[in-house]
Amino acid sequence: MGVSEALRRAGIENFVEPNASIYLLAGSESGRLSMWELESDGTCRAVNQAEDFHLARVVHFFCIPSGEAAGALVSSGADNCVKVSFFDRPDSVPIAKHIRSGHFLPPCKIAFWTGGTAGGSLLVSGGPDSQLR
Structure with missing residues (x-):
């Protein structure tokens, strides 16, 4: 079973072309972001780690698969901050x-709001502090 099939069976949607490399990202309690390349034989290879990606626990993150911001990584952390990041290379x-x-919490x-008069998409974040930013 190839990586794409294994991801599909696990309920993880694959947004890339069938022959493209697939990367898995994971956030940690310490704010580290770890990256692995998933091989076609079902194994994985550690690619890189961003040690202080957030100053505290990584709470949530997602990658934008298409559109103007394709490839962007949007994340939030227990440091009460939202980041939009990009990769220069897949292994960076x-x-x-x-x-x-x-x-405050x-x-x-996190979502993109495309309406309004701001002239494009706005990044909107909210949480248990009842703040909308």
């Missing part, structure tokens, strides 16, 4: 391009 650590703070819901 993500570089934070936008960092937003101001929550870790934001756990």
Whole structure:
């Protein structure tokens, strides 16, 4: 069974082309982001680690698969901050391009809002502090 089939059976959606490399990302309690490349034979290879990706626990993250911001990694942490990061290369650590703070508790819901008069998509975050940023 190939990687794509294994991911599908596990309920993980694969947004890449069948022959493209597939990477798995995981956040940790310490704020570290770890990255692995999943091989077609079912094994994985550690690629890189961003030690202080967040200053505290990584709460939530997702990758944007398509559109203007394709390839962006959007994350929130227990450091009460939201980051939008990009990879220069698949085996590099993500570089934070936008960092937003101001929550009193870790934001756990992040979405893009395409409406309004701001002239494009806005990143909106919210969480248990009842703040919408």
